[in-house]
Amino acid sequence: MKKKSFKRTLAISIAVLLTGTLVLTGCGGGAAEKGADANQTYDPNSALSLTWLNILHTASPPTDVIQKKIEEYTNTKVTFNWVPDASKEERITTALASGQLADIVTLTLLDNSSVRSSLKSGLFWDVSPYLDDYEHLKEIPQEVRKAASIGGGLYGVPFQKDLARGGLVIRKDWLDRLGLKVPTTLDELYEVARAFTEDDPDGNGKDDTVGFGDRSDLRYSSFKTISSYFGAPNGWKVDEQGKFTPEFDTPEYMEALNYSRKLYENGYLIQDFAVTAKSDQQQQFAQGKTGIYTGMIDIANLKNLAKGIQDGMQVVPVNKISKGDGQYHIWSEGNGVGGLLAFPKSEVKTEAELKRLLQFVDDLIDEEVYMYMTGGIEGVHYEFDGNEAFKKLDQDKWQADVQPFSSSRPSEVTYSLKDADPDKDLANQLVKENAEFAVLDPSVPLDSATANEKGTELDKIITDATIMYIMGQIDENGFKQAVQNWKNAGGGQIISEYEAAYKSSNP
Structure with a gap:
């Protein structure tokens, strides 16, 4: 049965890094029997067996160490069907078309046409009438519910994310060696990219570095962030008369195009970005081949990847870059919504089943389960130091047991932690600061x-x-x-x- 023993007060935020791809271990809703039948009434403490079609971002599925803890706390038996992040679009759309689903389906691609069509078709339960009956779900802000809705219906529990996580990671030791300051304008950023490419920032006497690393995913590449710095809208611009203009049909988008083109022409942007995966982009940075990385929240993972390769590497997270006017902008990913935990009617046939599953999701937001899914088991995977800062005890064990569950947390904003790594803790603070100048996408709802x-x-x-x-x-x-x-x-x-x-x- 569920316990309520976790008492620690949490402060300042931590975001868990997600890298790599996963192995698909199965798909389908018949792997476990449900804990409710058509005649059962809702009991929030009833035992429950459920299946969960889920997206994870590590090289292999997790061990059962944390899963057992979650199951014990929530009084459930969970069968996870893992879908590799790299092929999630294809696999999820195929599952939707075939009806091979699960009791809970993680849907992160809310702008995908197949996903949106399935949500609108009545395939999933509309949970909006039920959220206010639960301790944590009732706290989901109305603006988040609106952003996660499609055609007026909320077809799943929104994954709550920070409003805007964008920013850069820059080699601080390279800046210092070249006598450069941390850039605050696009012109200064361009000069850093040039110097990192042409002025031998690592001091090895070789022409073997490039300013900007990058990857093929345009949304998460340097371009989307740079376009924000130029003041481009996020997806769409809407004027006072309600006229919509796509972001790519604005002068600011063209400015960003010309800026990025100039970077590329001069070799200050990695030349094979169009065919580079995220993992390769991270390795390029960790190996000292590039000096600017787009993705401020990945800072701790970059440092970990560099161990044994560049042990003296120093980095700095940067979230404020302007056109020179002191005005800051950064695009918001999903307006604070990272997707939905959706419940297909083909698998969840009664309101009693739905309510028990919603109780399970609500339990996942309890502090104790949040810590299981974020840090693992205290004393085994992590500890709090003398400053009450979160510190991992064994990175490899944490990655194997805990990290795959981090992307399954229904909320990343309900609680927060102070990170023992000062660079990571600063990045977390800057993510919170981003909310002050986040650019929302008006088309999301x-x-x-x-x-x-x-x-x-x-x-x-x-x-x-x-x-x-x-x-x-x-x-x-x-x-x-x-x-x-x-x-x-x-x-x-x-x-x-x-x-x-x-x-x-x-x-």
């Missing part, structure tokens, strides 16, 4: 039938054109033609539908 049907393929038009422009394969006219192609292929209809939806929700 809106719905467009055309976007649901064709959004993914239309996005590819712009993604390809953006990469081609940065690499010098098309000129400005070529990019503008791609934008027009996007509009002609259905983008214009998406604009109209978003405008209508916005007007309806903002009379």
Whole structure:
């Protein structure tokens, strides 16, 4: 049965790093019997067997050490069906199409057309009438519920994330060696990228470093962050009259394109970014091949990867870069929503079953379970030092037992920890500070039938054109033609539908 023994007061935030890919160990809702039948009434303390189709971000699934603790606390037996993060889009959309689901389904790609269509189709329970009946779920802010809703329905419990986590990790020791300060403007950032490429920042007498590392995922590459620094909208711009303009059809986006193109032309941006995976981007930084990494929350993992390779590496997290006007902007990933924990009606057939599953999710937000999923077992995986700061005792054991569960936490913001690593703790503080100038995406709570049907393929038009422009394969006219192609292929209809939806929700 559930225990309530955890008493420690927590302060300042920690984000758990996610790297690598996972092995798919199964898919389907029949692996365990459910703990409720059609005639059972809701008992929050009843034993429950459930299946969970989940996304994880490590090289292999976790051991059962933490799972047993979670099951004991929540009075459940959980069968996890792991989907590799690298293939989640394909595997989840296939599962949705085939109906091979589970009692709980982790949906992180809320802008994916197949996912949105499935949510709107009535495949999943609308949980909005139930959240206020639970200790933690009732605390989910209304703006988060709205951001996670589609067509007015909330088809799962929102994963609560920090509003904006974007920022840079820069080699502080390289800055010091070259007599440079931490950049605060785009011009200063460009100069750092140049110097890291041309001025031998590691002092080995070789031309073997590049300023910006990067990867092929445009949303999480340097470009999205740089476009924020230029003041580009996040996804869409909406004016006072409710007119929608896609981010890539704005002057600020073009400024960011030209900035990134110049970086690439001069060799200050890694030349193979278009085919580079996140893990390779991290290794490039850890091995001293690049000096600027996009992804401030990965700072501790980067330092860990560098152990034994660059033990003297010093880094600094940076979250404020302006155009020189002192105005800061950073894009918000999902407006604070990291996806949904959704409950398919094909598997969860009664309201009693749904309520018991919601109780399970609510229990996952209790402090004790949060610590299991964040740090592991005190004295085994972590300890608190004399300053009440969180410190891992065995990184390898933590990665094997704990790390895969971190992305399954329904909330990353309900509690917080002070990290024993001062660089990581500073990055956590800067993530909180980002909320002051986060740029939200106005389309997140809106719905467009055309976007649901064709959004993914239309996005590819712009993604390809953006990469081609940065690499010098098309000129400005070529990019503008791609934008027009996007509009002609259905983008214009998406604009109209978003405008209508916005007007309806903002009379």
